[in-house]
Amino acid sequence: MYQCEIRLETSHTGNDEVTDTTRAFNLMSARIQEITHALRADNARMDAIMNAATDGIFMISLDGMLHTLNRGGCVLFGYEESDIVGRNVEECIPWLSVFETNLSTVKQQQFIDGVTCLGKHIALEINSSEMALNNQKYIVGIIRDLTIVNKLQYELAVFFNLSPNGFLIINKDHTISYANPALCLIFSLTSESFNNQDQSFFRDVITKSIDNEHHNDTQPLDTLFTEHDLYLKFPVKKIIRASRQKIDPEDADSSDILMFVDITHETIVDKMKSALLTTAAHSVGQRNGL
Secondary structure: OOOOOOOOOOOOOOOOHHHHHHHHHHHHHHHHHHHHHHHHHHHHHHHHHHHHOOOEEEEEEOOOEEEEEOHHHHHHHOOOHHHHOOOEHHHOOOOOOOOOOOOOOOOEEEEEEEEOOOOOEEEEEEEEEEEEEOOEEEEEEEEEEOHHHHHHHHHHHHHHHHOOOEEEEEOOOOEEEEEOHHHHHHOOOOHHHHOOOEHHHHHHHHHHHEOHHHHOOOOHHHHOOOOEEEEEOOOOOEEEEEEEEEOOOOOOOOOEEEEEEEOHHHHHHHHHHHHHHHHHHHHHHHHOOO
């Protein structure tokens, strides 16, 4: 293919119409060249960003044809780009809901399984939205592998369910999102008791359970941002050490997690040790005539 460079030259040096037209054409050509270089640089930056992303990034037409899949997506499904781009998205995400949405729709979130080139199922979170390009509609989206997230959630669930300590999670809107079995046991409640409840429900539970002789009508739940001992008289007498902190200390809007540790036995043993030491010291003093 031959490249042809068009240049307008004129011997006119005045301000006549031909000279003005030539100057305008040359300025326009220079501007087009600048825009072309800028577009190439933008495309190079976009390619670098897409290929550096660990999440999958895709673009498909409304008939399911996969037009773009970045390196992260190819690694996730185990394909080379040349093997998967141009094929139907059902090859790797068979349960993806491809639908025609209004351009005002921000995104659709789906939690579905994907399938690797070896037939292995992987849990995915897909956030997608519609875009228009050259008068055609496409679906663009980000694919996140939930395999590690699900594994961590499972391990945390096992930890909380088996822990002898009570745990309570309170969201930033003061609703209760989780109470583990040990917490229910401490206060003789069922897990269903916490459904659709907020912080005031648990405050009432504590108020009814604490021994007022030790607390003098304080509001313990509101003071659990630091370590605090609760003396309970109901359902049975026990001493609970409570602590409260943000799940993400750097985010003021993150949920609070409260931990309750039964220190009844520990407290009794400490008192017995103190009494024994006091008795021993008294006996020694008597023998020495003190």
